[in-house]
Amino acid sequence: RVNFEYCDQLVEKFEQVCEKPELHKSSVYYTGVDLGTACVVVAVLDENYEPVAGCYKYADVVRDGMVVDYIGAVQIVREMKQELEEKLDTELIYAAAAIPPGTETVDSGAVENVVRGAGFTLSNLLDEPTAANEVLKIQNGAVVDIGGGTTGISIFKDGKVVYIADEPTGGTHFSLVLSGAYKMPFEEAEVFKRDPDNHKEIFPVLKPVIEKVAAIINEHIEGHQVEEISLVGGTCCLTGIEGTIEKKTGIYTHKPGNPMFVTPLGIALSC
Ligand code: ATP
Known part of the structure:
Protein backbone atom coordinates (compact mmCIF):
# COMPACT_ATOMS: atom_id res chain seq x y z
CA ARG A 1 0.00 0.00 0.00
CA VAL A 2 1.19 3.50 -0.84
CA ASN A 3 2.28 5.48 2.19
CA PHE A 4 1.22 9.13 1.92
CA GLU A 5 3.45 10.29 4.78
CA TYR A 6 6.01 12.13 2.60
CA CYS A 7 3.22 13.57 0.43
CA ASP A 8 1.27 14.80 3.46
CA GLN A 9 4.34 16.43 5.00
CA LEU A 10 5.24 18.17 1.75
CA VAL A 11 1.69 19.43 1.10
CA GLU A 12 1.26 20.59 4.69
CA LYS A 13 4.51 22.57 4.46
CA PHE A 14 3.39 23.99 1.11
CA GLU A 15 0.10 25.20 2.58
CA GLN A 16 2.02 26.88 5.39
CA VAL A 17 4.44 28.67 3.06
CA CYS A 18 1.58 29.83 0.83
CA GLU A 19 0.38 31.75 3.90
CA LYS A 20 3.83 32.71 5.19
CA PRO A 21 6.89 32.18 2.98
CA GLU A 22 10.17 30.95 4.47
CA LEU A 23 12.71 33.67 4.01
CA HIS A 24 16.01 31.84 4.54
CA LYS A 25 18.42 32.12 1.58
CA SER A 26 18.88 29.18 -0.75
CA SER A 27 21.63 28.71 -3.37
CA VAL A 28 18.95 27.71 -5.87
CA TYR A 29 15.16 27.73 -6.10
CA TYR A 30 13.09 25.14 -7.95
CA THR A 31 9.73 26.36 -9.23
CA GLY A 32 6.84 24.24 -10.46
CA VAL A 33 4.08 25.80 -12.57
CA ASP A 34 0.78 23.90 -12.84
CA LEU A 35 -1.58 25.43 -15.39
CA GLY A 36 -4.93 23.86 -14.60
CA THR A 37 -8.45 24.17 -15.94
CA ALA A 38 -9.66 25.65 -12.67
CA CYS A 39 -6.54 26.71 -10.90
CA VAL A 40 -2.99 27.93 -11.61
CA VAL A 41 -0.52 26.85 -8.93
CA VAL A 42 3.09 27.97 -8.52
CA ALA A 43 5.24 26.10 -5.97
CA VAL A 44 8.78 27.11 -4.97
CA LEU A 45 11.23 24.72 -3.30
CA ASP A 46 14.66 25.47 -1.85
CA GLU A 47 17.98 23.67 -2.47
CA ASN A 48 16.84 20.85 -0.16
CA TYR A 49 13.59 20.43 -2.10
CA GLU A 50 11.58 21.87 0.80
CA PRO A 51 8.66 24.21 0.00
CA VAL A 52 9.52 27.85 0.76
CA ALA A 53 6.75 29.76 -1.00
CA GLY A 54 3.75 29.26 -3.21
CA CYS A 55 0.51 30.68 -4.45
CA TYR A 56 -2.56 29.59 -6.37
CA LYS A 57 -5.22 31.45 -8.31
CA TYR A 58 -8.51 30.30 -9.75
CA ALA A 59 -8.41 31.23 -13.45
CA ASP A 60 -10.10 30.42 -16.72
CA VAL A 61 -7.10 30.24 -19.05
CA VAL A 62 -7.05 26.49 -19.64
CA ARG A 63 -9.89 24.18 -20.71
CA ASP A 64 -9.68 20.41 -20.66
CA GLY A 65 -5.92 20.69 -20.27
CA MET A 66 -5.45 23.02 -23.25
CA VAL A 67 -4.39 26.68 -22.99
CA VAL A 68 -7.32 28.70 -24.39
CA ASP A 69 -6.27 32.17 -23.22
CA TYR A 70 -2.57 32.41 -23.97
CA ILE A 71 -2.10 36.10 -23.08
CA GLY A 72 -4.14 35.69 -19.89
CA ALA A 73 -2.11 32.63 -18.88
CA VAL A 74 1.23 34.43 -19.41
CA GLN A 75 -0.03 37.40 -17.41
CA ILE A 76 -1.21 35.30 -14.46
CA VAL A 77 2.01 33.28 -14.26
CA ARG A 78 4.10 36.47 -14.60
CA GLU A 79 2.14 38.14 -11.78
CA MET A 80 2.48 35.07 -9.56
CA LYS A 81 6.22 34.94 -10.32
CA GLN A 82 6.61 38.61 -9.36
CA GLU A 83 4.57 38.19 -6.20
CA LEU A 84 6.73 35.25 -5.07
CA GLU A 85 9.96 37.01 -6.02
CA GLU A 86 8.96 39.99 -3.89
CA LYS A 87 8.07 37.75 -0.97
CA LEU A 88 11.33 35.79 -1.20
CA ASP A 89 13.42 38.80 -2.21
CA THR A 90 15.09 36.83 -4.98
CA GLU A 91 14.75 36.19 -8.70
CA LEU A 92 13.13 32.90 -9.67
CA ILE A 93 14.93 31.66 -12.76
CA TYR A 94 14.11 28.01 -13.41
CA ALA A 95 10.69 26.46 -13.65
CA ALA A 96 9.26 23.12 -14.67
CA ALA A 97 5.76 22.57 -16.03
CA ALA A 98 3.52 19.65 -16.90
CA ILE A 99 0.92 18.79 -19.50
CA PRO A 100 -1.96 16.32 -19.28
CA PRO A 101 -1.12 12.90 -20.69
CA GLY A 102 -1.81 12.51 -24.38
CA THR A 103 -1.86 16.24 -25.19
CA GLU A 104 1.76 16.43 -26.43
CA THR A 105 0.75 16.49 -30.08
CA VAL A 106 -2.09 19.01 -29.73
CA ASP A 107 -0.50 21.30 -27.15
CA SER A 108 1.95 22.72 -29.74
CA GLY A 109 4.23 23.90 -26.96
CA ALA A 110 1.60 26.25 -25.48
CA VAL A 111 2.31 25.40 -21.82
CA GLU A 112 6.05 25.63 -22.44
CA ASN A 113 5.63 29.05 -24.09
CA VAL A 114 3.45 30.35 -21.25
CA VAL A 115 6.15 29.49 -18.71
CA ARG A 116 8.88 31.06 -20.89
CA GLY A 117 6.66 34.06 -21.69
CA ALA A 118 6.26 34.69 -17.96
CA GLY A 119 10.03 35.06 -17.68
CA PHE A 120 11.20 31.61 -16.54
CA THR A 121 13.89 29.42 -18.05
CA LEU A 122 12.06 26.12 -18.61
CA SER A 123 14.06 23.33 -17.00
CA ASN A 124 11.66 20.42 -17.49
CA LEU A 125 8.34 19.61 -19.14
CA LEU A 126 6.77 16.36 -18.07
CA ASP A 127 3.36 14.70 -18.02
CA GLU A 128 1.12 15.29 -14.99
CA PRO A 129 0.98 11.70 -13.65
CA THR A 130 4.75 11.38 -13.75
CA ALA A 131 4.92 14.68 -11.86
CA ALA A 132 2.43 13.46 -9.23
CA ASN A 133 4.48 10.30 -8.80
CA GLU A 134 7.55 12.36 -7.87
CA VAL A 135 5.61 12.96 -4.65
CA LEU A 136 3.62 9.73 -4.30
P1 ATP B 1 -7.12 20.06 -14.71
O1 ATP B 1 -6.11 19.15 -14.02
O2 ATP B 1 -8.36 19.37 -15.11
O3 ATP B 1 -6.56 20.91 -15.79
P2 ATP B 1 -6.81 21.80 -12.40
O4 ATP B 1 -5.34 21.50 -12.43
O5 ATP B 1 -7.24 23.21 -12.34
O6 ATP B 1 -7.58 21.09 -13.60
P3 ATP B 1 -7.02 21.03 -9.65
O7 ATP B 1 -6.36 22.31 -9.27
O8 ATP B 1 -6.36 19.75 -9.29
O9 ATP B 1 -7.40 21.01 -11.19
O10 ATP B 1 -8.48 20.99 -9.03
C1 ATP B 1 -9.40 22.01 -9.26
C2 ATP B 1 -10.79 21.47 -9.00
O11 ATP B 1 -10.86 21.02 -7.65
C3 ATP B 1 -11.87 22.52 -9.17
O12 ATP B 1 -12.98 21.97 -9.89
C4 ATP B 1 -12.28 22.84 -7.74
O13 ATP B 1 -13.63 23.23 -7.63
C5 ATP B 1 -12.05 21.50 -7.06
N1 ATP B 1 -11.84 21.66 -5.63
C6 ATP B 1 -10.88 22.39 -5.01
N2 ATP B 1 -11.03 22.33 -3.69
C7 ATP B 1 -12.13 21.56 -3.45
C8 ATP B 1 -12.82 21.15 -2.27
N3 ATP B 1 -12.41 21.53 -1.06
N4 ATP B 1 -13.91 20.37 -2.41
C9 ATP B 1 -14.35 19.98 -3.63
N5 ATP B 1 -13.74 20.34 -4.79
C10 ATP B 1 -12.65 21.12 -4.70
Whole structure:
Protein backbone atom coordinates (compact mmCIF):
# COMPACT_ATOMS: atom_id res chain seq x y z
CA ARG A 1 0.00 0.00 0.00
CA VAL A 2 1.19 3.50 -0.84
CA ASN A 3 2.28 5.48 2.19
CA PHE A 4 1.22 9.13 1.92
CA GLU A 5 3.45 10.29 4.78
CA TYR A 6 6.01 12.13 2.60
CA CYS A 7 3.22 13.57 0.43
CA ASP A 8 1.27 14.80 3.46
CA GLN A 9 4.34 16.43 5.00
CA LEU A 10 5.24 18.17 1.75
CA VAL A 11 1.69 19.43 1.10
CA GLU A 12 1.26 20.59 4.69
CA LYS A 13 4.51 22.57 4.46
CA PHE A 14 3.39 23.99 1.11
CA GLU A 15 0.10 25.20 2.58
CA GLN A 16 2.02 26.88 5.39
CA VAL A 17 4.44 28.67 3.06
CA CYS A 18 1.58 29.83 0.83
CA GLU A 19 0.38 31.75 3.90
CA LYS A 20 3.83 32.71 5.19
CA PRO A 21 6.89 32.18 2.98
CA GLU A 22 10.17 30.95 4.47
CA LEU A 23 12.71 33.67 4.01
CA HIS A 24 16.01 31.84 4.54
CA LYS A 25 18.42 32.12 1.58
CA SER A 26 18.88 29.18 -0.75
CA SER A 27 21.63 28.71 -3.37
CA VAL A 28 18.95 27.71 -5.87
CA TYR A 29 15.16 27.73 -6.10
CA TYR A 30 13.09 25.14 -7.95
CA THR A 31 9.73 26.36 -9.23
CA GLY A 32 6.84 24.24 -10.46
CA VAL A 33 4.08 25.80 -12.57
CA ASP A 34 0.78 23.90 -12.84
CA LEU A 35 -1.58 25.43 -15.39
CA GLY A 36 -4.93 23.86 -14.60
CA THR A 37 -8.45 24.17 -15.94
CA ALA A 38 -9.66 25.65 -12.67
CA CYS A 39 -6.54 26.71 -10.90
CA VAL A 40 -2.99 27.93 -11.61
CA VAL A 41 -0.52 26.85 -8.93
CA VAL A 42 3.09 27.97 -8.52
CA ALA A 43 5.24 26.10 -5.97
CA VAL A 44 8.78 27.11 -4.97
CA LEU A 45 11.23 24.72 -3.30
CA ASP A 46 14.66 25.47 -1.85
CA GLU A 47 17.98 23.67 -2.47
CA ASN A 48 16.84 20.85 -0.16
CA TYR A 49 13.59 20.43 -2.10
CA GLU A 50 11.58 21.87 0.80
CA PRO A 51 8.66 24.21 0.00
CA VAL A 52 9.52 27.85 0.76
CA ALA A 53 6.75 29.76 -1.00
CA GLY A 54 3.75 29.26 -3.21
CA CYS A 55 0.51 30.68 -4.45
CA TYR A 56 -2.56 29.59 -6.37
CA LYS A 57 -5.22 31.45 -8.31
CA TYR A 58 -8.51 30.30 -9.75
CA ALA A 59 -8.41 31.23 -13.45
CA ASP A 60 -10.10 30.42 -16.72
CA VAL A 61 -7.10 30.24 -19.05
CA VAL A 62 -7.05 26.49 -19.64
CA ARG A 63 -9.89 24.18 -20.71
CA ASP A 64 -9.68 20.41 -20.66
CA GLY A 65 -5.92 20.69 -20.27
CA MET A 66 -5.45 23.02 -23.25
CA VAL A 67 -4.39 26.68 -22.99
CA VAL A 68 -7.32 28.70 -24.39
CA ASP A 69 -6.27 32.17 -23.22
CA TYR A 70 -2.57 32.41 -23.97
CA ILE A 71 -2.10 36.10 -23.08
CA GLY A 72 -4.14 35.69 -19.89
CA ALA A 73 -2.11 32.63 -18.88
CA VAL A 74 1.23 34.43 -19.41
CA GLN A 75 -0.03 37.40 -17.41
CA ILE A 76 -1.21 35.30 -14.46
CA VAL A 77 2.01 33.28 -14.26
CA ARG A 78 4.10 36.47 -14.60
CA GLU A 79 2.14 38.14 -11.78
CA MET A 80 2.48 35.07 -9.56
CA LYS A 81 6.22 34.94 -10.32
CA GLN A 82 6.61 38.61 -9.36
CA GLU A 83 4.57 38.19 -6.20
CA LEU A 84 6.73 35.25 -5.07
CA GLU A 85 9.96 37.01 -6.02
CA GLU A 86 8.96 39.99 -3.89
CA LYS A 87 8.07 37.75 -0.97
CA LEU A 88 11.33 35.79 -1.20
CA ASP A 89 13.42 38.80 -2.21
CA THR A 90 15.09 36.83 -4.98
CA GLU A 91 14.75 36.19 -8.70
CA LEU A 92 13.13 32.90 -9.67
CA ILE A 93 14.93 31.66 -12.76
CA TYR A 94 14.11 28.01 -13.41
CA ALA A 95 10.69 26.46 -13.65
CA ALA A 96 9.26 23.12 -14.67
CA ALA A 97 5.76 22.57 -16.03
CA ALA A 98 3.52 19.65 -16.90
CA ILE A 99 0.92 18.79 -19.50
CA PRO A 100 -1.96 16.32 -19.28
CA PRO A 101 -1.12 12.90 -20.69
CA GLY A 102 -1.81 12.51 -24.38
CA THR A 103 -1.86 16.24 -25.19
CA GLU A 104 1.76 16.43 -26.43
CA THR A 105 0.75 16.49 -30.08
CA VAL A 106 -2.09 19.01 -29.73
CA ASP A 107 -0.50 21.30 -27.15
CA SER A 108 1.95 22.72 -29.74
CA GLY A 109 4.23 23.90 -26.96
CA ALA A 110 1.60 26.25 -25.48
CA VAL A 111 2.31 25.40 -21.82
CA GLU A 112 6.05 25.63 -22.44
CA ASN A 113 5.63 29.05 -24.09
CA VAL A 114 3.45 30.35 -21.25
CA VAL A 115 6.15 29.49 -18.71
CA ARG A 116 8.88 31.06 -20.89
CA GLY A 117 6.66 34.06 -21.69
CA ALA A 118 6.26 34.69 -17.96
CA GLY A 119 10.03 35.06 -17.68
CA PHE A 120 11.20 31.61 -16.54
CA THR A 121 13.89 29.42 -18.05
CA LEU A 122 12.06 26.12 -18.61
CA SER A 123 14.06 23.33 -17.00
CA ASN A 124 11.66 20.42 -17.49
CA LEU A 125 8.34 19.61 -19.14
CA LEU A 126 6.77 16.36 -18.07
CA ASP A 127 3.36 14.70 -18.02
CA GLU A 128 1.12 15.29 -14.99
CA PRO A 129 0.98 11.70 -13.65
CA THR A 130 4.75 11.38 -13.75
CA ALA A 131 4.92 14.68 -11.86
CA ALA A 132 2.43 13.46 -9.23
CA ASN A 133 4.48 10.30 -8.80
CA GLU A 134 7.55 12.36 -7.87
CA VAL A 135 5.61 12.96 -4.65
CA LEU A 136 3.62 9.73 -4.30
CA LYS A 137 6.46 7.37 -5.31
CA ILE A 138 4.10 4.63 -6.41
CA GLN A 139 5.63 1.43 -7.71
CA ASN A 140 2.46 -0.44 -8.69
CA GLY A 141 -1.10 0.84 -8.93
CA ALA A 142 -3.20 3.56 -10.50
CA VAL A 143 -3.10 7.31 -9.92
CA VAL A 144 -6.37 9.03 -10.72
CA ASP A 145 -6.06 12.82 -10.97
CA ILE A 146 -9.51 14.43 -10.86
CA GLY A 147 -8.86 18.09 -11.61
CA GLY A 148 -11.15 20.86 -12.78
CA GLY A 149 -11.65 19.86 -16.39
CA THR A 150 -10.39 16.33 -16.74
CA THR A 151 -9.78 13.01 -15.04
CA GLY A 152 -6.34 11.60 -15.73
CA ILE A 153 -5.73 7.90 -15.21
CA SER A 154 -2.21 6.53 -15.08
CA ILE A 155 -1.11 3.02 -14.29
CA PHE A 156 2.31 2.35 -12.80
CA LYS A 157 4.31 -0.87 -12.95
CA ASP A 158 7.63 -1.00 -11.09
CA GLY A 159 7.58 2.79 -10.73
CA LYS A 160 7.12 3.47 -14.48
CA VAL A 161 3.99 4.74 -16.27
CA VAL A 162 2.66 1.90 -18.45
CA TYR A 163 -0.73 3.39 -19.39
CA ILE A 164 -2.14 6.92 -19.43
CA ALA A 165 -5.47 8.45 -20.40
CA ASP A 166 -7.21 11.76 -19.88
CA GLU A 167 -11.00 12.14 -20.08
CA PRO A 168 -12.98 15.40 -20.07
CA THR A 169 -14.88 15.02 -16.78
CA GLY A 170 -13.79 16.90 -13.65
CA GLY A 171 -14.73 19.33 -10.91
CA THR A 172 -16.24 21.82 -13.36
CA HIS A 173 -18.91 19.22 -14.17
CA PHE A 174 -19.53 18.72 -10.45
CA SER A 175 -20.15 22.48 -10.11
CA LEU A 176 -22.44 22.49 -13.16
CA VAL A 177 -24.56 19.74 -11.58
CA LEU A 178 -24.78 21.71 -8.33
CA SER A 179 -25.57 24.90 -10.20
CA GLY A 180 -28.54 23.15 -11.86
CA ALA A 181 -29.75 21.39 -8.71
CA TYR A 182 -29.54 24.45 -6.45
CA LYS A 183 -30.43 26.96 -9.19
CA MET A 184 -27.38 29.06 -8.38
CA PRO A 185 -24.89 30.69 -10.76
CA PHE A 186 -21.90 28.50 -11.65
CA GLU A 187 -19.38 30.65 -9.71
CA GLU A 188 -21.52 30.43 -6.58
CA ALA A 189 -21.90 26.65 -6.96
CA GLU A 190 -18.13 26.35 -7.37
CA VAL A 191 -17.47 28.18 -4.06
CA PHE A 192 -20.30 26.29 -2.30
CA LYS A 193 -18.82 22.97 -3.45
CA ARG A 194 -15.34 23.77 -2.16
CA ASP A 195 -16.52 24.42 1.40
CA PRO A 196 -16.01 21.16 3.37
CA ASP A 197 -18.95 22.15 5.61
CA ASN A 198 -21.26 21.62 2.63
CA HIS A 199 -19.83 18.26 1.50
CA LYS A 200 -22.26 16.08 3.45
CA GLU A 201 -25.23 17.94 1.99
CA ILE A 202 -24.04 17.98 -1.63
CA PHE A 203 -22.70 14.43 -1.75
CA PRO A 204 -26.00 12.74 -2.77
CA VAL A 205 -26.45 15.35 -5.54
CA LEU A 206 -22.92 14.70 -6.83
CA LYS A 207 -23.01 10.90 -6.47
CA PRO A 208 -24.07 10.24 -10.10
CA VAL A 209 -21.12 12.31 -11.43
CA ILE A 210 -18.74 10.53 -9.06
CA GLU A 211 -20.12 7.24 -10.37
CA LYS A 212 -19.53 8.50 -13.92
CA VAL A 213 -15.89 9.18 -13.00
CA ALA A 214 -15.69 5.67 -11.50
CA ALA A 215 -17.08 4.22 -14.74
CA ILE A 216 -14.37 6.09 -16.69
CA ILE A 217 -11.74 4.65 -14.33
CA ASN A 218 -13.15 1.13 -14.82
CA GLU A 219 -13.03 1.49 -18.60
CA HIS A 220 -9.36 2.41 -18.53
CA ILE A 221 -8.03 0.01 -15.95
CA GLU A 222 -9.76 -3.01 -17.44
CA GLY A 223 -7.19 -5.57 -18.44
CA HIS A 224 -4.55 -4.15 -16.08
CA GLN A 225 -3.74 -5.73 -12.75
CA VAL A 226 -4.58 -2.75 -10.54
CA GLU A 227 -4.80 -3.44 -6.81
CA GLU A 228 -4.78 0.10 -5.49
CA ILE A 229 -6.06 3.49 -6.63
CA SER A 230 -4.50 6.71 -5.30
CA LEU A 231 -6.61 9.82 -5.82
CA VAL A 232 -5.09 13.26 -6.44
CA GLY A 233 -6.40 16.56 -7.85
CA GLY A 234 -8.61 19.22 -6.28
CA THR A 235 -11.88 17.39 -6.90
CA CYS A 236 -10.68 14.58 -4.64
CA CYS A 237 -10.89 17.03 -1.71
CA LEU A 238 -14.60 16.16 -1.74
CA THR A 239 -15.25 14.27 1.51
CA GLY A 240 -16.07 10.61 0.87
CA ILE A 241 -15.31 10.53 -2.87
CA GLU A 242 -12.85 7.67 -2.31
CA GLY A 243 -15.60 5.46 -0.82
CA THR A 244 -17.87 5.72 -3.87
CA ILE A 245 -14.97 5.14 -6.27
CA GLU A 246 -13.83 2.11 -4.27
CA LYS A 247 -17.37 0.68 -4.27
CA LYS A 248 -17.83 1.13 -8.03
CA THR A 249 -14.38 -0.12 -9.05
CA GLY A 250 -14.05 -2.84 -6.40
CA ILE A 251 -10.44 -1.67 -5.91
CA TYR A 252 -8.93 -0.32 -2.70
CA THR A 253 -9.00 3.49 -3.10
CA HIS A 254 -7.41 6.13 -0.92
CA LYS A 255 -6.12 9.71 -1.03
CA PRO A 256 -3.56 11.90 0.72
CA GLY A 257 -4.58 14.47 3.36
CA ASN A 258 -4.83 17.23 0.76
CA PRO A 259 -4.88 15.86 -2.80
CA MET A 260 -4.96 19.31 -4.43
CA PHE A 261 -1.25 20.24 -4.49
CA VAL A 262 0.37 16.88 -5.23
CA THR A 263 0.94 17.50 -8.96
CA PRO A 264 2.33 21.07 -8.67
CA LEU A 265 4.74 19.96 -5.94
CA GLY A 266 5.82 17.02 -8.10
CA ILE A 267 6.43 19.43 -10.98
CA ALA A 268 8.66 21.57 -8.72
CA LEU A 269 10.53 18.46 -7.53
CA SER A 270 11.27 17.57 -11.17
CA CYS A 271 12.67 21.03 -11.91
P1 ATP B 1 -7.12 20.06 -14.71
O1 ATP B 1 -6.11 19.15 -14.02
O2 ATP B 1 -8.36 19.37 -15.11
O3 ATP B 1 -6.56 20.91 -15.79
P2 ATP B 1 -6.81 21.80 -12.40
O4 ATP B 1 -5.34 21.50 -12.43
O5 ATP B 1 -7.24 23.21 -12.34
O6 ATP B 1 -7.58 21.09 -13.60
P3 ATP B 1 -7.02 21.03 -9.65
O7 ATP B 1 -6.36 22.31 -9.27
O8 ATP B 1 -6.36 19.75 -9.29
O9 ATP B 1 -7.40 21.01 -11.19
O10 ATP B 1 -8.48 20.99 -9.03
C1 ATP B 1 -9.40 22.01 -9.26
C2 ATP B 1 -10.79 21.47 -9.00
O11 ATP B 1 -10.86 21.02 -7.65
C3 ATP B 1 -11.87 22.52 -9.17
O12 ATP B 1 -12.98 21.97 -9.89
C4 ATP B 1 -12.28 22.84 -7.74
O13 ATP B 1 -13.63 23.23 -7.63
C5 ATP B 1 -12.05 21.50 -7.06
N1 ATP B 1 -11.84 21.66 -5.63
C6 ATP B 1 -10.88 22.39 -5.01
N2 ATP B 1 -11.03 22.33 -3.69
C7 ATP B 1 -12.13 21.56 -3.45
C8 ATP B 1 -12.82 21.15 -2.27
N3 ATP B 1 -12.41 21.53 -1.06
N4 ATP B 1 -13.91 20.37 -2.41
C9 ATP B 1 -14.35 19.98 -3.63
N5 ATP B 1 -13.74 20.34 -4.79
C10 ATP B 1 -12.65 21.12 -4.70
